[in-house]
Amino acid sequence: MIPLYGFLEGDTIGLVVLADADDTVAVLAGKLQAAARLRAAIDGPITVLYEGKPIDLESTVSEIRMQPLGRFDVRRGPTA
Amino acid sequence: MLATVVKHDRRYAQYLLDKWFWRSWLLFAIVTGFSMDYLTPLEHRQSSFKEFMHEWVLDQFLRSLDEFGLQRPWYWDIFLEGLDNYHHMVYASAYSYRASVWFNFVVPGPRERAWLREKYPSSWPEYDPIWQRITERWRAADPGNDFAVHGTAIVSFCDLCQLVLSNGTPRANAANILDHGGRRYIFCSRPCRWIFEQEPERYAAHRDVVKRVLAGEAPANLVALVQRYFGLDYDTWGKDAFGGDYPWLERRPA
Numbered sequence: 403m404i405p406l407y408g409f410l411e412g413d414t415i416g417l418v419v420l421a422d423a424d425d426t427v428a429v430l431a432g433k434l435q436a437a438a439r440l441r442a443a444i445d446g447p448i449t450v451l452y453e454g455k456p457i458d459l460e461s462t463v464s465e466i467r468m469q470p471l472g473r474f475d476v477r478r479g480p481t482a
Numbered sequence: 483m484l485a486t487v488v489k490h491d492r493r494y495a496q497y498l499l500d501k502w503f504w505r506s507w508l509l510f511a512i513v514t515g516f517s518m519d520y521l522t523p524l525e526h527r528q529s530s531f532k533e534f535m536h537e538w539v540l541d542q543f544l545r546s547l548d549e550f551g552l553q554r555p556w557y558w559d560i561f562l563e564g565l566d567n568y569h570h571m572v573y574a575s576a577y578s579y580r581a582s583v584w585f586n587f588v589v590p591g592p593r594e595r596a597w598l599r600e601k602y603p604s605s606w607p608e609y610d611p612i613w614q615r616i617t618e619r620w621r622a623a624d625p626g627n628d629f630a631v632h633g634t635a636i637v638s639f640c641d642l643c644q645l646v647l648s649n650g651t652p653r654a655n656a657a658n659i660l661d662h663g664g665r666r667y668i669f670c671s672r673p674c675r676w677i678f679e680q681e682p683e684r685y686a687a688h689r690d691v692v693k694r695v696l697a698g699e700a701p702a703n704l705v706a707l708v709q710r711y712f713g714l715d716y717d718t719w720g721k722d723a724f725g726g727d728y729p730w731l732e733r734r735p736a
Contacts, residue, residue: 405696407638407647407668409655414612415575416647416657416668418636418692437635440578440619441612442652453659471666473659 404463404470408434411477412442419474423464427457431476447480456481488550497680499547500555504673507561508568508643515569516576519601520587524594530601532565557673560656564649566605570598571648574612578633580720581708588723589616591730608652621733626725634704639690640670642678649674662686 408419408430417437421430427450435443450457452474457466459481468474487495511531518531529537547554555561577587590598590613599606616631623630638647638657649671650656658675660667662682669675678685691707694700700711708714 405692407657407659409647409657412608412611412652413655414571414609414648414652416638416655418638437633439615440631440633441574441615443615469666471659471668473657473668475655 404468406430406468407471407473408437409473409475410434410438410442411444411475413438414441416473421463421468423462425463426459427452427461427463427466428459430463430474431459434474434476444476444478446478449477449479449481451475451477484550488552492551495550496552499552500557500673501677501680503543503555504557504561504671504677505643507564508645511564511569512572512645516573519569519598520573520590520594524597527597530598531569532601535565555673557671557676560672563651566602567651568649570602570605570609571650571652572646574609574616575637575646575648576720577616577722578631579637579704580722581628581632581704581714582712583720584714584718585720586723587720589613589620589726589728591728593730605651612652617731620722620726620728620731623726625727625733628721628725631722631726636692636695636702636704638668638692640674641667641688641690642669642674642685644688644690645670 404421404423406419406421407416409416417434419430419433419437421433431448431450450459452466452468453472484495487498514534515531518527518529518534544554576583577589580587595610595613599610619631639645640647647655647657647668647670656671658669658672660669660675660678663686665686667678669678689697691700695702695707701707708719
């Protein structure tokens with residue numbers, strides 16, 4: 403398990419998300435959305451950033467080489 | 483005392499000012515911002531926290547800076563943005579993790595939210611949807627069932643101030659990461675990171691709750707963490723003061 407700091411656009415706090423190396427970025431984003439659901443949600447397409455850069459939703463956590471305690475953001479709208 | 487420091491080392495005086503104004507601001511915003519904008523009944527509110535800060539704190543503070551020949555802290559623009567946001571960010575976060583503190587919270591109802599919209603026209607539109615979601619959750623839950631309207635994920639904390647990562651705005655959380663001495667740190671804001679970087683040896687060994695959980699020194703389960711690590715129990719941990727049973731909340735019939 404890889405602990406990551408997740409930030410959902412529209413939410414008020416960062417959450418710790420435990421990622422599996424085989425999780426796709428889309429699955430990771432879903433974990434954050436589920437954890438933040440009480441306060442915020444994004445309907446429609448999303449963009450995920452890791453350390454500030456957009457990443458492919460179909461790539462896996464290991465392919466992106468996400469490091470423990472790295473930051474990812476889930477934002478509204480499709481990746482440009 | 484500040485006059486003495488200024489007299490002997492103006493640069494150090496400026497550093498102390500920049501550091502302690504920020505650290506004081508974070509705590510003051512939580513204690514006073516919560517009280518003024520959320521916990522005081524609407525009919526007893528005389529001004530918003532932001533109005534209070536401008537009238538009673540900032541004017542005098544800026545006059546004092548001039549008097550001592552000191553500059554505004556370098557993060558002044560960040561601070562001013564925080565007047566519109568920080569206590570709202572933390573209150574919504576704390577409400578949804580209220581069992582981890584020792585006092586009760588309330589949901590701002592329609593009248594309170596209208597007041598907040600008037601007092602914070604530039605920022606409140608970002609917070610209103612959050613309270614709408616929390617309201618909907620209570621509407622679907624039984625009164626008094628606090629954990630039906632409560633977060634369960636592990637929240638994150640700043641490695642400097644040890645407060646939650648709730649700086650910035652809902653659109654752009656201001657948390658940022660620093661790798662130092664082979665370890666990774668996260669800070670709620672640029673000023674907290676800056677304070678760390680001035681004296682890393684002073685703060686580097688501190689570990690926040692998340693790192694203690696990850697090290698296996700504290701339980702990851704929220705209830706276990708609150709009970710076994712924070713020393714709270716059902717009688718003492720924070721709850722919704724009304725158990726979610728607000729007169730304005732039109733609960734759906736079962």
